[in-house]
Amino acid sequence: MGFIVGASLALLGLLMAVPAVWGDFVTWQLGLFLLYGIAAQGVGLAWGRGGFLPLGNALFFGVSGYASAMILHATDGALVPNLLAIVVCAAILAALAWGLAMLVFQGRLESGPYFSLITLALVLIVEQLAETAQSLTGGFNGYSGYPSIAGLDPFGNLYYLIAGLVVVTTFCLMLLEKLPAGLVLRGLVSQEARLQTLGFATHRVKAWVFALSAFITALAGALFASHQGIVTPQASGFVLSSELLIWAAVGGRLHPLGSLLGAVAIGFLSAELRDTYLWWEVLIAFLFLAVVIAAPGGAIEMLSYLAQKLGWRPHELTVAPNPPPPTRPNNAAGALTLRDVHVSAGEIRILDGLEFTCPTQGFLCVIGPNGAGKTTMLKSITGAMKVERGEVSLGGQTVTNLPQYRALSNGIGRKMQIPTVFEDLSVRENLQLASLANRARAIDYFRVAPLGWEIPELSRLLDQPGVPLRELGDLNAGALPQGHRQMLELCLTLTPAPAIVLLDEPTAGMSPEETALMVRLIKKYQLETKAFVLVIEHDMALVQALDARVLVLHQGRRFAEGSFGEIRSDPRVAEVYTGGNK
Amino acid sequence: MIIQLEEVAGGYGDTLIHKGLSLSVEAGKVLAVIGRNGTGKTTLARLIAGELPLVSGRIRYLGSDISQLPSWERARAGIVSMPQTDMVFDALTVSENLALAGATPPGSLIERFPRIAQRMNQSAQTMSGGERKILGFVRAMVSPAKLLVLDEPSEGVQAENIDHMVSSVREACANGVACLLCEQNIGMVEALADAVIGLDSSGICYRAEGGEVSRDAMLGTLSL
Numbered sequence: 001m002g003f004i005v006g007a008s009l010a011l012l013g014l015l016m017a018v019p020a021v022w023g024d025f026v027t028w029q030l031g032l033f034l035l036y037g038i039a040a041q042g043v044g045l046a047w048g049r050g051g052f053l054p055l056g057n058a059l060f061f062g063v064s065g066y067a068s069a070m071i072l073h074a075t076d077g078a079l080v081p082n083l084l085a086i087v088v089c090a091a092i093l094a095a096l097a098w099g100l101a102m103l104v105f106q107g108r109l110e111s112g113p114y115f116s117l118i119t120l121a122l123v124l125i126v127e128q129l130a131e132t133a134q135s136l137t138g139g140f141n142g143y144s145g146y147p148s149i150a151g152l153d154p155f156g157n158l159y160y161l162i163a164g165l166v167v168v169t170t171f172c173l174m175l176l177e178k179l180p181a182g183l184v185l186r187g188l189v190s191q192e193a194r195l196q197t198l199g200f201a202t203h204r205v206k207a208w209v210f211a212l213s214a215f216i217t218a219l220a221g222a223l224f225a226s227h228q229g230i231v232t233p234q235a236s237g238f239v240l241s242s243e244l245l246i247w248a249a250v251g252g253r254l255h256p257l258g259s260l261l262g263a264v265a266i267g268f269l270s271a272e273l274r275d276t277y278l279w280w281e282v283l284i285a286f287l288f289l290a291v292v293i294a295a296p297g298g299a300i301e302m303l304s305y306l307a308q309k310l311g312w313r314p315h316e317l318t319v320a321p322n323p324p325p326p327t328r329p330n331n332a333a334g335a336l337t338l339r340d341v342h343v344s345a346g347e348i349r350i351l352d353g354l355e356f357t358c359p360t361q362g363f364l365c366v367i368g369p370n371g372a373g374k375t376t377m378l379k380s381i382t383g384a385m386k387v388e389r390g391e392v393s394l395g396g397q398t399v400t401n402l403p404q405y406r407a408l409s410n411g412i413g414r415k416m417q418i419p420t421v422f423e424d425l426s427v428r429e430n431l432q433l434a435s436l437a438n439r440a441r442a443i444d445y446f447r448v449a450p451l452g453w454e455i456p457e458l459s460r461l462l463d464q465p466g467v468p469l470r471e472l473g474d475l476n477a478g479a480l481p482q483g484h485r486q487m488l489e490l491c492l493t494l495t496p497a498p499a500i501v502l503l504d505e506p507t508a509g510m511s512p513e514e515t516a517l518m519v520r521l522i523k524k525y526q527l528e529t530k531a532f533v534l535v536i537e538h539d540m541a542l543v544q545a546l547d548a549r550v551l552v553l554h555q556g557r558r559f560a561e562g563s564f565g566e567i568r569s570d571p572r573v574a575e576v577y578t579g580g581n582k
Numbered sequence: 583m584i585i586q587l588e589e590v591a592g593g594y595g596d597t598l599i600h601k602g603l604s605l606s607v608e609a610g611k612v613l614a615v616i617g618r619n620g621t622g623k624t625t626l627a628r629l630i631a632g633e634l635p636l637v638s639g640r641i642r643y644l645g646s647d648i649s650q651l652p653s654w655e656r657a658r659a660g661i662v663s664m665p666q667t668d669m670v671f672d673a674l675t676v677s678e679n680l681a682l683a684g685a686t687p688p689g690s691l692i693e694r695f696p697r698i699a700q701r702m703n704q705s706a707q708t709m710s711g712g713e714r715k716i717l718g719f720v721r722a723m724v725s726p727a728k729l730l731v732l733d734e735p736s737e738g739v740q741a742e743n744i745d746h747m748v749s750s751v752r753e754a755c756a757n758g759v760a761c762l763l764c765e766q767n768i769g770m771v772e773a774l775a776d777a778v779i780g781l782d783s784s785g786i787c788y789r790a791e792g793g794e795v796s797r798d799a800m801l802g803t804l805s806l
Contacts, residue, residue, distance in 0.1 A: 345708035348701075370712030370740050371697055417711040417738065418667060468620075479594060482666060482734070483619025483766075505711070508737040509666070511618055511766045511804040538712075538740050578741050581769060 001448075003315035004178065007257075008171040015163040024155045031159045031227055033267030034166045035220045037260035040247040041169055042217035047245070048253035049182070050209035051189040052105075055116045056123030057244050060093045060214045062236020063126060064221035069143050069231045077147035090218035097214035098207045105203035107403065109192050123241050130233035142232035149226040162223055166260065169216055173256035178317050180436055181445040183425075185209065187433045190424040197382065197416075198437035198496065199408030217244075250291045252298025261299060319452035327438045327497045330411035334395015335360050336381065336500055336532065341390035343373075343380050343556075350376040352556035353390070358500075363526065363548030364534045367567075369577050372553040374536045375417050378502045382407040382414050394500075408438055413498030417505050417536075419485035421492065423478030427469055430477050430488060431458060431495065438496035458495045460524065466517045482509040490518065494525050501525070501533040507542060519545050540568075541581045552577065583642075584609050584729050584760035585630065585661075590639035592629045598637060599625040603786065605779060607729070607760040612751065614763045614771040616788075617781030618804055623764035624666055626781075627733040630762065631663035632656045644728065660728035664735060666764075669718025672707035679706055679717060683725040690753065691720055694746035712738045723750050730754065730761040736770050748773045768800050780804070 015034075019027045039061050046054045064086075071085045100122075104115045130137045137143050152158035176182045184205060187195050192202050225231050234240060244263075251262020266284060273280035295302045304314070336358040343351040351373045358364055366374050379385035381392055383404045392400045399410055407414065422430050435453045436444070444450045462470050469488060472480070477488060490506055503522065507515040519542060526533050537543055543550060543564055550567040552560040554576050560567060567573055586606040593599035599622040607613045615623050628634045630641065632653030641649050648656060657663070670679050676698060680687060692699045695716050706714060719735050730751070736744045744767065751761055751774055765771050771778060778795050780788030780803030788803040790796070 346705065348704055348708055350708075368740075370716060370738075370743060371710045373710075375710055479597070481620040481624065505738050509619070509734050509766060511616075512768065512801060513805045514619060514766075538738065581741075 001175075001178070001317070004171060004174045007174065008167055011170060011257075012163070012167045015166065016160075019159060027159050028155045028227075029268065029271060030264065031154070031162045032224075033264040034162050034260070035224050035227060036244070036247065036267060037263035038166060038169050038220035039217045040244050040251070040259035040263045041173060041256050042213040042215075042220075043244045044248040044251075044253035044256065044259035045173065045216070046210055046213040047248060048255075049185040049189065050206050050213070051110065051192070052206060052210070053116045053245070054119045054210070054213065054241075055245070056119035056121075056126075056238070056241050057213065057217050058236050058238070058240035059119070059123045059126050060090075060097070060217040061221035061224065061240065061244075062130065062231065062233070064089055064093060064218035065225040065231040065235045066130070066137055066143060068149075068222035068225040069146050072149060072225065073146035077149055077151050079150035082149050086219065086222040089222065090215045093218045094211040094215035098211035101207035101210040102203060105206045107203070109196075109202070120238070120241075123236065123238050127233050127237040130236055137231075137233070140233065142230045144230035146225075146229075148229065149223070152226065154227050154229065158223075158226055162227070165219060165223065169219075170256045170260065177256075179446055179448065180432075180440065180450050183429060183433055183451070184436070184445065186425060186429070187422050190422040191420060193404075194416075194420045194422060194492070195433075196404040197407065197414050198434060198492065199405055200437070201403075201405045246288050248298075250288055250298055252300030254297055255300045258298050258300030265299070317448070317451070319448055321452045321454045322449055324435065324439050324450070324453035324455055325441075328409065330409070330499060332394040332397045332399060332410045333499065334397075336412075337391075337393045338377070338380070339391045339393070341377075341380055341392060342388045343376050343385050344388060345376075345385075350385075350556055351380060354380075354553075354557055356551060356558055356561075358532060358534065359549065361526075361530045361532050363546045364532070364551060365543045365546060365548040365564075366534060366536045366551045366553060367538065367543065367577060368553035368559065372559075373556040374553055375504055376556075377553065378414055378504055378534070378536070381502065382412055384414075408496055408498060411499035412502065413493045413496060413500070414502040415489050415493040415504055415506055417508075419482065419489045421477040421480070421485050421488050423476065425477055426473065427475055427477055427480070427488060428473035431462075431469070431491060434458070434492040434495035438498075455495050455497075457497050457525065457529070458491060460528070461491050461494060461521055464517070464521060464524070467521070483511075483514050486510060487518070487521075490521060497529060499529070499531050501531050503533065503535045505536050505538070507537070507539060512541075515539065515542060516545075522546070539581060583607070584644065585762070586642040587630070588640040588642070590629060590641060591637045592634050592639075593622075593625060593637070594634070600629070601785065602639065605786075607762055609728075609758045609760050610755045611776040612755060612761040612763055612774050614765055614775035614778045615781060616765060616768070616771060616778060616800055616803060621781040621783060623781060624733055627663060627665070627731050627762070627764050630729075630731050631661060631665075633663075660726060661731065662722050662725040662727035662729070663731040664718050664722040664733060666733040666737070670706040670709075670714050670721070673705065675703050675705050676709075676717060677702040679721055680724060683721045685724045685726065687720055687724045691723060691750060694750060695720055695743065712740060712743070715739050716743055719747055719750075723754060727754070727759055730759055731764075732761065733764045734766065735763075736765060736767040744770055745773075766804075768797060768804075771795075771800065772797060 018030055043057050067089045068086055075081045131140055188202055188205055195202055247262035247266055248259040252258020338354050338356045341351050341354040368374055380387050383402045387400050391398055394410055432451050435455045440450055507518045550564055552573050560570055560573050583606050588604055589602045591598055591601050617623055636649050640647055698720055715738055735747055777791040779786050
């Protein structure tokens, strides 16, 4: 926290010194580039922390600029009404952005090309409108002839207002990064599907990110109107939108200071080169290519790498351990029942009328030949695959085809077949993220304390001898070998304390001893929580060790069911599946 | 000797996983590499396939030094690798996946894995985890190989199909192919390996050949 305050104060000091050192003109130029920088921060936030690429963010910049210019005109620049109007206008644009993002992202992972293309189309439309609606916007010549806010001189005191806004947005964005909300955003970019199984409605998260991005950009656009004394269609155009991207990319989209640096550095460089060098745009383009190829994280990444070589250590937030709130009560409880469930992938029917009622607690092992529909059964329960016919219900309440992120609120946790963890996050951050799941309220995402929540379910797993995750806390989860990933994902799955645990081949790729450890962990959890645990396995020793009921799937249907001994001695089962030992 | 590693060191970035590993595989033989998680089986497979750069040491293949050869040239030279994850092209159909291997699967292979023949026009991403492993395995088996590098082919595969994998590899070895098999499934190793090395965090902790290979000793190297 001290680091963020310090960095913000340093930035403030630096900006305050500019007028005295470099004079009015440079200050005026810097004011413009800082406004662009704030808009680039908005783009960087959406791109780097939301994982979707907005191609039309100048839309918010320009529309806010026009609105501010018109209100300045109507109120003769009076300070309070205009400040109010700027915030209200930015909030309206943010609300529109939120709505658009909700529409686009609902029901799909990532954004595909849709989001980028839609924002591109919108910015083209707005630019066209600004050019055509002459009576309103002044058309091609722009809207001008209004006073600046509170009559502040664009070559003088207006700069301080801009500098103040820069420091505020930078401080807030850096703070966000350190809060649980920032952790959720990094998890979102790293592994969206996993975040959904932890109960996060990722489309909503992305909508808030885009709203914040629009809000910041609109604030900058409003001050742009005062700074320039004219708003032209270019301010809401495609070219500015793409420049925002370039600034964010070159400076570093993953850090608010990066986007700012990109806009200011390229701004001054262009201003300098434009007058002296005919091919300056080509030069800037090459600079863009060079930075993006050499350092995908942008200039700020190179700077931080250099600083670390010189002995600087990035600031690590330490949070005192503290007790978490209880998990949210489940929306549904009772026996999990599948009735006549049909699921297809393209032309292939995978589940073909699966009927089964699970016990309310204890173990069930699902076995069957490769391609029998075991994983699909789990996917049909959590909503990851669409049930075409039939019903999945929980204690009599239907949960058929609910979105994946709702599964955990019904008490269902799932571990995927290919161990899926947040690869770009450290092991510790992975576990912190899981600790938020099913416990955090909205306010908790903006407090530091939840990062120190000590979840009893998790501690009991980590304290087991042989579990190496505590020692590996600082390591990126992407660097973990397969078996450790399995263990980490098991912890991610069990930390929110689900009452129904679906484990898809939890010991694949593990040695017999590691398998035994996993069995211990799973058994311990079941014993302590009285949960129902469904395990897909090929290893008969594990099935036996769990002392579980066994369900045999074959060709998408229930083929047999019984105790381990009954299934072992069933000649019909032996015909389709023998199972093996490690 | 098909492949020979001399004091090979390599890993990820600054983190060295192997710090001087030597081994060799003869034509027609299977060398199994066992070890707990994190001891570097996958890293070893990737070093041989050329997906990770050597930090030091040398890899000889058919007598020539391939230490600096990029992975696609190694693949062309007959080093066929089946990675542990992402072993198939999800967006392609089964037959397209196999077509990329450059040959059609022989009848014997199709008989062992009839699912593959039934699913020729299905896209690989709609197959189950185990079926994808089998497809990745079949693709590796039909590729023109002198050295097969198989990283945990048995993971998520039912016992019958593991047995079929064993007989397929045996058949390839009878034709002079060498195989490096990274596995946790001791049963598969027992059934297939001519020699075994066990890895732990400090390097090779166990070597056995032919009749010396014992299940108990192998389980010993896997325990903490």
